[in-house]
Amino acid sequence: MQFKRQANDPVQVNMTPLIDVVFLLLIxxxxxxxxPDQQLNLQLPTAGTSEPQEQQKDRIFSLALYADGRIQLDDQEIENAEGLKARLQQLLENHPEPALLIRAEQQTPHQQLVMALDTARQLGIQQLRIATRPVEQGK
Structure with a gap:
């Protein structure tokens, strides 16, 4: 007895779910x-006595002072000195002895750096560091 062969439908792979999954993974x-390191594009000043610092166990907060007057604390934009003080007070509530690394551009106004140091001192922050670049040899 001969059976009638059924016509096989061509196999098709539906690409829509695959594309959806790839886009979800991408998102x-x-x-x-x-x-974090790519957002801070600062031209730090040079210092002949600068030394690399070892990482601490405690959290080091990074304060960026830009030449155009912008202020960032851990990649969060801050409007002015009062905003900086309020944000540092919030950090002090969660971290009783924080370390503050100040990264100021070469052309940052001196007043802005003094304001940041004064604000940190008013709040009782004891561990302050100022980031610099080492002097290149031969210059």
Whole structure:
């Protein structure tokens, strides 16, 4: 007895779910990835006595002072000196003895650096560092 052969439908792979999954993975990695070092594009001043510092166990907060007057504390934009003081007070509530690394551009007004140091001193922050670049040899 001969059976009638059924016509096989061509196999098709539906690409829509695959594309959806790839886009969801792409969005997930874009949202969860952070680039903290690439956001701070500062031209630090040079110092002949600068030394690399060892990492501490405590959290070091980074304060960036830009030449155009912008202020960032751990990649969060701050409007003015009062905003800086309020944000540092919030940090002190969670971290009783924080370390503050000040990264000021070469052309930052001196007043802005003094304001940041004065604010930190008023709040009782004892561990202050100012970031510099080492002097290049031969210059």
């Amino acid at each position: 997930f990695f874009m949202v969860t990835t952070s680039f």
